[in-house]
Amino acid sequence: MINTTETTDWREARRxxxxxxxxxxxxxxxxxxxxxxxxxxxxxxRAGITAPTVYAYFDSKNAIYDAMFGRAATEFAERxxxxxxxxxPREILVASVxxxxxxxxxxxxxxxxxxxxxxxGFEPSPESYAxxxxxxxxxxxRLALNGITEARHVDMWTALITGLVDQQVSNxxxxxxxxxxxxxxxxxxxxxxxxxxxxxxxxxxxxxAKGNPT
Amino acid sequence: MINTTETTDWREARRxxxxxxxxxxxxxxxxxxxxxxxxxxxxxxRAGITAPTVYAYFDSKNAIYDAMFGRAATEFAERxxxxxxxxxPREILVASVxxxxxxxxxxxxxxxxxxxxxxxGFEPSPESYAxxxxxxxxxxxRLALNGITEARHVDMWTALITGLVDQQVSNxxxxxxxxxxxxxxxxxxxxxxxxxxxxxxxxxxxxxAKGNPT
DNA sequence: GTCTATAGCTGGATAGAC
DNA sequence: GTCTATCCAGCTATAGAC
Numbered sequence: 001m002i003n004t005t006e007t008t009d010w011r012e013a014r015r016x017x018x019x020x021x022x023x024x025x026x027x028x029x030x031x032x033x034x035x036x037x038x039x040x041x042x043x044x045x046r047a048g049i050t051a052p053t054v055y056a057y058f059d060s061k062n063a064i065y066d067a068m069f070g071r072a073a074t075e076f077a078e079r080x081x082x083x084x085x086x087x088x089p090r091e092i093l094v095a096s097v098x099x100x101x102x103x104x105x106x107x108x109x110x111x112x113x114x115x116x117x118x119x120x121g122f123e124p125s126p127e128s129y130a131x132x133x134x135x136x137x138x139x140x141x142r143l144a145l146n147g148i149t150e151a152r153h154v155d156m157w158t159a160l161i162t163g164l165v166d167q168q169v170s171n172x173x174x175x176x177x178x179x180x181x182x183x184x185x186x187x188x189x190x191x192x193x194x195x196x197x198x199x200x201x202x203x204x205x206x207x208x209a210k211g212n213p214t
Numbered sequence: 215m216i217n218t219t220e221t222t223d224w225r226e227a228r229r230x231x232x233x234x235x236x237x238x239x240x241x242x243x244x245x246x247x248x249x250x251x252x253x254x255x256x257x258x259x260r261a262g263i264t265a266p267t268v269y270a271y272f273d274s275k276n277a278i279y280d281a282m283f284g285r286a287a288t289e290f291a292e293r294x295x296x297x298x299x300x301x302x303p304r305e306i307l308v309a310s311v312x313x314x315x316x317x318x319x320x321x322x323x324x325x326x327x328x329x330x331x332x333x334x335g336f337e338p339s340p341e342s343y344a345x346x347x348x349x350x351x352x353x354x355x356r357l358a359l360n361g362i363t364e365a366r367h368v369d370m371w372t373a374l375i376t377g378l379v380d381q382q383v384s385n386x387x388x389x390x391x392x393x394x395x396x397x398x399x400x401x402x403x404x405x406x407x408x409x410x411x412x413x414x415x416x417x418x419x420x421x422x423a424k425g426n427p428t
Numbered sequence: 429g430t431c432t433a434t435a436g437c438t439g440g441a442t443a444g445a446c
Numbered sequence: 447g448t449c450t451a452t453c454c455a456g457c458t459a460t461a462g463a464c
Contacts, residue, residue, distance in 0.1 A: 018429090036250060036334055040458065052460075053430055061458065117384060118332045120250055155381070156395050156402075163377020167369070170331060181370050188370075188406035192398075232447090254440065266442075267448055275440065 019057050022047050023067050030068075030109045035119065038064075062122055065113070070128035072110050076103055077131035080138055089145035094186050096142055097161050101179050104165045111169055115162065146194060153193045160189055233271050236261050237281050244282075244323045249333060252278075276336050279327070284342035286324050290317055291345035294352055303359035304404060310356055311375050311396050318379045319393070325383055329376065360408060367407045374403055 025047035030038050040061060044051040058064045080099060084092045104111035112118055114132065143154060164185060168178035239261035244252050254275060258265040272278045294313060298306045318325035326332055328346065357368060378399060382392040 015429095034334055036332075039456080041456085049429095050431065051458085052432090055459070056429055112332070115384070116330070116332070118250075118326070118330070120248055152395065152398075155392060156399060159377040159381045159392055159395065159399070160374060161377070162380055163373040163375070166376055166380055167373045170329070178369060178373055181366065181373065184366075184406075185370060185373070188402060192402035192405060229447095253438075255438080263447095264449060265440085266450090269441070270447055 015057075019067075022049075022054060022057055022064070023071055026064055026068055027071070027109070030113075031107060035109050035112050065119060065122050066125050066128050069113055069124045070131070072114050073124075073128060073131040073135075076110070076114060077135040077138075079103060080135045089142070090186070090190060093142050093146055093190075094183060096139065097164075097182050097186060098179075100161060101165050101168065101182065105168055105173070105179070108169050108173065111165070146190060148190075148193050150193075156193070157189060160185055229271075233281075236263075236268060236271055236278070237285055240278055240282055241285070241323070244327075245321060249323050249326050254278075279333060279336050280339050280342050283327055283338040284345070286328050287338075287342060287345040287349075290324070290328060291349040291352075293317060294349045303356070304400070307356050307360055307404075308397060308400050310353065311378075311400060312393075314375060315379050315382065315393050315396065319382055319387070322383050322387065325379070360404060362404075362407050364407075370407070371403060374399055 022043065026038060026043055029042055029046055033042075038061075040051045040054055043064070044054050047054075054064075058067065080096065080103075084095045086092045086095055104115070139157070140154060143149070143157060148154065148157065161182075164178045164181060168175075172178065236257065240252060240257055243256055243260055247256075252275075254265045254268055257278070258268050261268075268278075272281065294310065294317075298309045300306045300309055318329070353371070354368060357363070357371060362368065362371065375396075378392045378395060382389070386392065
């Protein structure tokens with residue numbers, strides 16, 4: 001005899017995999033047609049079903065966008081959370097920007113959905129947004145490892161790296177005109193924000209000549 | 215008798231003013247509904263005409279976007295070209311960023327159309343784009359006044375300020391969480407990129423102990 | 429859960445009278 | 447140039463048979 005619980009599990013698994021398959025198809029489509037170009041007909045066709053069937057899994061089109069947001073945010077958080085095999089905080093910081101940049105440039109639709117908020121009436125649900133919050137917390141930790149803790153400096157940091165990525169994605173997709181500036185930009189940022197090791201009042205001496213892990 | 219040439223001028227003037235009135239209405243609409251939410255019916259209603267009449271002035275919807283782009287780019291270039299009443303190059307640079315930021319934050323639709331390129335199949339025509347090129351040339355001049363001439367540093371500059379504006383528009387519209395960081399960001403940038411008056415060794419970063427013009 | 433069929437709407441764009 | 451009337455395509459979403 002078939003165990004009822006198992007049957008339920010099967011159905012749940014099937015349902016979840018169909019759910020995921022639709023989101024797969026959705027991402028596949030928007031990476032070709034752009035985020036705004038997603039239609040339920042196209043989506044259903046690519047997923048091998050018909051349009052009304054989509055409504056067996058999602059209540060509305062925005063629910064689909066929300067699931068797409070959730071998956072992108074999760075993938076983003078996971079990739080940013082992978083360990084960095086670097087030996088000092090500064091290299092970790094640089095490596096994290098490279099990861100961020102790579103994630104955004106390899107899929108501009110990801111970047112647009114997660115960070116640009118350009119869809120008309122769409123707002124991600126708190127559940128879908130949660131991983132993005134985790135990722136930001138990770139960034140804060142990496143900054144703290146470098147002695148950057150002030151909120152003002154964290155905001156400068158986010159502006160700096162999103163600016164690099166934004167210019168790269170918008171004006172040189174596929175190239176490296178801005179991504180190759182990551183190293184120098186991080187150096188500039190740290191030189192400005194990092195508290196000097198020895199003194200706390202660099203009136204005119206400013207002898208921070210050593211400890212330069214370049 | 216009526217001079218034929220004059221008559222033509224009248225008609226041209228009327229035509230141009232109707233043309234402009236439609237673009238007025240278009241900007242009025244998108245500032246409320248967002249860029250993608252522009253429809254020809256709404257546009258015509260706001261302009262006090264009917265939808266088909268719009269086609270007496272524009273060949274297509276994209277032609278309307280193009281005219282909107284042209285007007286925004288022109289206004290942007292004119293505002294950025296107004297004289298700065300500052301006494302040193304550095305203050306001019308800061309003031310220019312403030313203008314840029316104010317232009318973008320007071321009308322996010324402007325920012326989106328000019329700098330984000332988020333509309334599906336729209337590309338501005340060279341004529342509409344020309345003023346934006348002029349504005350960039352102005353930025354280059356202001357950087358040169360501060361001793362910034364390397365292409366690499368100009369790219370870092372554009373990334374830095376678009377990053378600030380982007381974060382401001384996206385995450386704190388109406389506030390000043392990032393715009394208030396302009397001063398410090400420019401200081402950081404100049405400290406890093408400006409050639410020191412005395413020495414000439416910017417190759418090895420961070421042996422730049424003095425010459426911190428704060 | 430999946431389908432066919434279709435409602436209901438909105439969009440861009442055109443025809444033709446005036 | 448401006449209108450009324452309309453075409454046609456696309457969209458999201460629903461109804462109901464199976």
